[in-house]
Amino acid sequence: MSTTSLKLSEELKQRAASAAQELGVSTHAFMVDAIRQAADGVEQRSQFLAQAQSAHAAMLQNGQGYNADDVHAYLRERLANRQTVKPALKPWRK
Template sequence: MSTTTLRLPPELRDRVSRLAQQSGTTAHSFMLDAIAERVAHEELRHAFLEEGNARFARMLETGEGLDWNDVRTHLREQAAGEASPAPQVKRWRE
């Protein structure tokens, strides 16, 4: 494992120390967990954006997609616990 130095403002260092102690862990472990959580979050966000961009490109290429009104109705029905068929792909441009 490599070593990296973090220069923390005193207020942040004190907050980390206090929370680590309350969590029953070391400040080092607390910071590692925080960094790992942020990295995972950013990786997931980037994957989400990449997938969205790929789907949008595919929509532009094929001229097919989901109608927002159909999607919204489906989501509302699902949220209400109702059985709702998935929206169907439609041509939206020729």
């Protein structure tokens, strides 16, 4: 494991120390976890964007997609009852 130094303003250092104390962890553990969460968020966003770009390319290639009203109804049903049928793909090209 490598060592890294962080230069923090006194105000941010105090906020981190207070937050760590409230959570019952060391300031170091708090900062490591904060960095891990930030890195995880960036990676998840990158994966989401890659999936969206892939889906968009597939939609352009095969000419099929989902009706927005069908998707919204599916999501509402999914929130209320996990067992629901996904909407059907429909051609969108005329």
